[in-house]
Amino acid sequence: MKTTLHDFLHHTTYHDLPDDVRSFARQWLLDLIGVAAGGRATSLSRIIHTHAARHFGGDGARMLFDGREVSPAGAALAGGMTIDALDAHDGHKLTKGHVGCGVFPSLLAMSQAEQRHDAQEFLTALVLGYEIGTRAGIALHRTATDYHTSGAWIAVAVAALGARVLRLNATKTREAIGIAEYHGPRSQMMRTIDHPTMVKDGSGWGAMAGVSAAYLAQEGFTGAPALTVEQGEVADLWADLGSNWRITEQYFKAYPVCRWAQPPLQAVLNLRQTHGLTSRDVARIDITTFHQSRRLAVTDPKTTEEAQYSTAFPTAVGMVRGTCGPADVNEASFSNPEIQRLARSMVIRESDTYNAAFPAKRIADVTLVLNDGRELRSGPTEALGDPENPVSLDTVISKYYAYAEPMLGQARAHDIQTHVLSLGEEDDLTALLSLLTTAV
DSSP states (O other): OOHHHHHHHHHOOGGGSOHHHHHHHHHHHHHHHHHHHHHTTSHHHHHHHHHHHHHSOOSSEEOTTTOOEEOHHHHHHHHHHHHHTSSOSOBBTTTTBOSHHHHHHHHHHHHHHTTOOBHHHHHHHHHHHHHHHHHHHHHHHHHOSSOBOTHHHHHHHHHHHHHHHHTOOHHHHHHHHHHHHHHSOOOBHHHHHHSOOTTTTSHHHHHHHHHHHHHHHHTTOOOOOOHHHHOGGGHHHHHTTTTSOGGGGOBOOSSSSOGGGHHHHHHHHHHHHHHTOOGGGEEEEEEEEOHHHHTOBOSSOSSHHHHHTBSHHHHHHHHHHSOOOGGGGSGGGTTOHHHHHHHHHOEEEEOHHHHHHTTTOOOBEEEEEETTSOEEEOOSBOOTTOTTSOOOHHHHHHHHHHHHHHHHOHHHHHHHHHHHHTBTTBSBOHHHHHHHHSOO
16 A cells, blocks of 8 residues: 555644645535434434344444444444435535545544544544545546446545554555455446435445444454555555645535436526526426436436436426425425426436536536426536535535434534534534434
């Protein structure tokens, strides 16, 4: 394993992090916590927490917003899948996926299990997880022939963090990362796009694999090398650790649906507001987008997973309701006849130009065909929250409360926000750990 990665992983301190990097870490952490709180209302989260409690016995880590104590691998599994249950967490364009949703609950679990309660260390480790996970994701896309889910590179990042938490030496750190890469879920992303189910982006499984890899390496289990770290063709990705902070490249998700569905949703919302329209003014919605967005083909969802992995359904929701939030992708909302009308009649085409721009840019162009015969066109539109056009912290906080407060209550949500946005300024993590692991 490259010395650069080992030194960066084990020797970076809170004081080595630029101020803006610390701010991004707090922002993404708050967003992840809000999404986790919202995700606890899903059947997916209920099932995986019950599964972890029954089959991942052990002690040391209380599960996120659950309170029951399980093994660190079980807590990471339940937490990662709970955040992924509501597709509203940050991501990265070139990984075509997400890092924080697996890194955060794994770090939370291992910090509890190993009694690591230093707040500055927690924030520093979270940053390192983003840095390693983002690079591992880009490296995997560069070297693999298939498109794998986020769990594949989350496993690598989590194993590296586990090596830091467990204070493994260089040899065992290398083995941990190799075990995680080998055992991480190389699950096929487009399979779950075509057939949306609770397996989703593999994030929780990758978190579990990464935590397990770290503990296995501690005991002497071997698994090196990790090719996404050690192959020469990806060396450039690891050479700028500590100088190019990829945590600043993550995007913010304004809506709880796949990022690929958000450009047409945003285009419809823009047209609706600009022209003062209601859905009753619209005969049909035509979308031109990129291939992956068109593959989100569910028009009549029966589950929240199908609603979140759809282009037509959330776009119709946006036209009818003027927004799209957690309640809109809940099964109770699927029977709205106006949403069904627009979703079922939607025409979705793909553009060679937009295909060529993907994944660096995700673009859609929407035409509203009105009942009076007019056609209103959005022009090329991208989703809100890209790193080139970041949202304000106030926007992140507002979203956090929209997701967290219904589950946690105003007082607990406020206490979490206070601790997270000052994380590192106080020494101890104990109060925040309690707020995050007490049952809802």
